[in-house]
Amino acid sequence: MDKQQINPWRWQDAAGFSQAWRVDGAHSIVFVSGQAPISADGQLVGENDFAAQVRQVFENLRTVLDEAGTGVEAVVKLTVYLTDMTRLREYTQIKGEYFRGEQPASTALGVTALARPEMMVEVEAIAVAGR
Numbered sequence: 001m002d003k004q005q006i007n008p009w010r011w012q013d014a015a016g017f018s019q020a021w022r023v024d025g026a027h028s029i030v031f032v033s034g035q036a037p038i039s040a041d042g043q044l045v046g047e048n049d050f051a052a053q054v055r056q057v058f059e060n061l062r063t064v065l066d067e068a069g070t071g072v073e074a075v076v077k078l079t080v081y082l083t084d085m086t087r088l089r090e091y092t093q094i095k096g097e098y099f100r101g102e103q104p105a106s107t108a109l110g111v112t113a114l115a116r117p118e119m120m121v122e123v124e125a126i127a128v129a130g131r
Contacts, residue, residue, distance in 0.1 A: 003021055003076065007019050020105050032061060032125040032127065034124040035057045035064065035123050037053035037057050037120075047118050054095070057122065057123045058072075058094070074128055075125045078104045078105070078107075079106070081121065083119070
């Protein structure tokens with residue numbers, strides 16, 4: 001599989017995301033539903049603690065991708081839903097703990113609510129796996 005980052009400008013490098021990825025020769029595509037700050041036993045993690053919620057979301061994403069036979073390095077697209085867009089910078093910093101180097105293409109959306117009223121963040125992903 002060959003992945004090529006598409007960043008026609010330099011400003012997005014400092015902002016921590018990619019404009020697009022071209023993927024050739026992918027064997028599998030994994031579409032990951034929105035991951036919530038919910039523990040393995042179904043409990044909310046980090047009530048009123050944004051950082052804890054973001055970390056739980058990325059731990060859940062890692063678990064789902066591992067189960068699908070791939071990992072976070074295969075993610076080419078992230079969509080984040082935030083109930084408070086002023087937290088986007090904090091989200092991006094924490095995301096950097098899980099995604100080092102070239103960043104997935106990303107979209108951030110501000111929403112008024114998520115599936116549970118205590119949730120502040122949800123992230124969905126698209127990952128590709130080689131042959």
